[in-house]
Amino acid sequence: MLKYIFILVVFFLVSCKSSSSKIVDGYQYIQKDTVKVKDWELVWKDDFDAPKIDTTKWTKIPKNNADWGNYMTSDAKCYAILDGKLYLKGIVNTDTISDSRPFLTGGIYTKGKFAFQYGKIEIRAKLESAQGAWPAIWMLSENNKYGKYPRNGEIDIMEHLNYDDLIYQTTHSYYTLELKQKDNPPYYKTTKVDTEKFNTYGLEWYPDKLVYMLNGEETYTYPRIKNVDKSQWPFNQPFYILIDQQLEGAWVGKVNPKDLPVNMIIDWVKVYQ
DSSP states (O other): HHHHHHHHHHHHHHHHHHTEEEETTTEEEEEEOOOOOOOEEEEEOOOOOOSOOTTTTOOEEEOOSSTOOBBBOOOGGGHHHHTEEEEEEEOOOOOOOOOOOOOEEEEEOOTTOOEEESSSEEEEEOOOOOOEEEEEEEEESSOOSSSSTTTTTTEEEEEETTSSSEEEEEOHHHHHHOOOOOOOTOEEEEEOOOSOOOOOEEEEEETTEEEEEEEEEEEEEOOOOOOOOOGGGOOOSSHHHHHHHEEOOOOTOOOOGGGGEEEEEEEEEEEEO
């Protein structure tokens, strides 16, 4: 009798734990709005130990018309895996006959392959510096629940400009970009960083706040607030991950070709729920 009681208790505990999250369409990891615990369990990772980029997890980011995407490419010259680390490169384009753009950049995203709603993400990376370099670790919505950008928001876990000794951690949305509500609450913060070494950039994502982190320490929190336009919080849907070594743009300025190539080096990516 005691044996059966034990089995029932174990089944009950496992069922309760698993019911806090679900997997939709085989790749979207969604936790319920009631999640509050910090006892995270690893649900997805990439250590970049394989000789090539794992295409079941990542896609090379194609060229696009956004300010950050002008030089994105799938060209192999912008990608390498060495000693268990992924190198995303920004380079001078030496073949302008095949591709007329002056520069090329590497980037990867999990769009259509992995997305999650609520949880914790950490990325261990090293950022090389160059004039016009703009490496970023960020997230966008998988399903466009609220319409076209910026209705679904953007979570910038880390952005670095030029030779700065700091990073930007930013929350974008229709509320901040179109309604210009940038102080209620503050939508970004800068934090000092040593770019000469690897750092762990992170985010803890709850139904009521985004907690940005650096090397395991909280740096900035963007809370969901009441009695404001509902566009302030589009962060109740699955987001996918983008990691890219961007070049140029209105914010970062022009590239100095003499500073290239420049690398963004990724050791690992881990997601917990």
